[in-house]
Amino acid sequence: MAVGCTKKPKANSEPEVKNQVENNQNLEKKEEVENMILVGRKAPDFETEAYHNGKFINLKLSNYLGKWVLLCFYPADFTFV
Amino acid sequence: MSIDTVFTHKMWNDHELSKMVDGGIPFPMLSDPGGKIGKLYGVYDEDLGLDVRGRFIIDPDGVIQAMEVLSPPVGRNVSEAIRQIQAFQHVRQSNGTEACPSGWKPGKPTLKPGEDLVGNVWNVWKVDNAFD
Structure with missing residues (x-):
């Protein structure tokens, strides 16, 4: 009897744990989809250092709202564009 | 933007690019240490430790209208x-x-x-x- 009582809840709780893990994975997937870079979505804001006109400056993407921006990444200095 | 520091950007602009473009590069050269911004935009290659050639057109509302990524x-x-x-x-x-x-x-x-x-x-x- 005692064994039966302890076993039963264990068997019931297992799927619950499994569901929770699945839910967490779904949440992560949902977050990933929401953060995906897509046309028609807001460009993620960032702030970083830049070299411009002989000076080191701090630059924030959102300061360029109201203007068209061409954002270009490249592998390394001393390579082509 | 690349993973290089602004110091490297300065050297590249002042010693090479300014020989190709009069007065040097007219727009800001951004630094992305560790590829943190590249990761945000899906263009950071973990194996290479570099940002690949990603290009984004962002409109005045801050919305991405076009993107292109090359290796x-x-x-x-x-x-x-x-x-x-x-x-x-x-x-x-x-x-x-x-x-x-x-x-x-x-x-x-x-x-x-x-x-x-x-x-x-x-x-x-x-x-x-x-x-x-």
Whole structure:
């Protein structure tokens, strides 16, 4: 009897744990989809250092709202564009 | 933007790029230490430890209108990037009443999406228009 009582809840709780893990994975997937870079979505804001006109400056993407921006990444200095 | 520091950007601009472009690079050269911004934009290659060639056109509302990603060995066509900006600017100025079809560049005809255009694109747009 005692064994039966302890076993039963264990068997019931297992799927619950499994569901929770699945839910967490779904949440992560949902977050990933929401953060995906897509046309028609807001460009993620960032702030970083830049070299411009002989000076080191701090630059924030959102300061360029109201203007068209061409954002270009490249592998390394001393390579082509 | 690359993973290089602003110090390296300065050296590259002052000692090489300024020999190709009078006065050096006219726009800011951004630094992305550790590829943190590249990761945000999906262009950071973990294995290489570098940002690959990603290019994003962002409109005045901060919305991404176009993107292009190349692996490192092939360079971009700058004229094509400018053509795309001109096309998106044209569409925005028309408040979305005009569309720029394949091969459009300033001076070429646009399309006016609507009931009348359905099935009639062949009348107003020719395959030759897709090419320069």
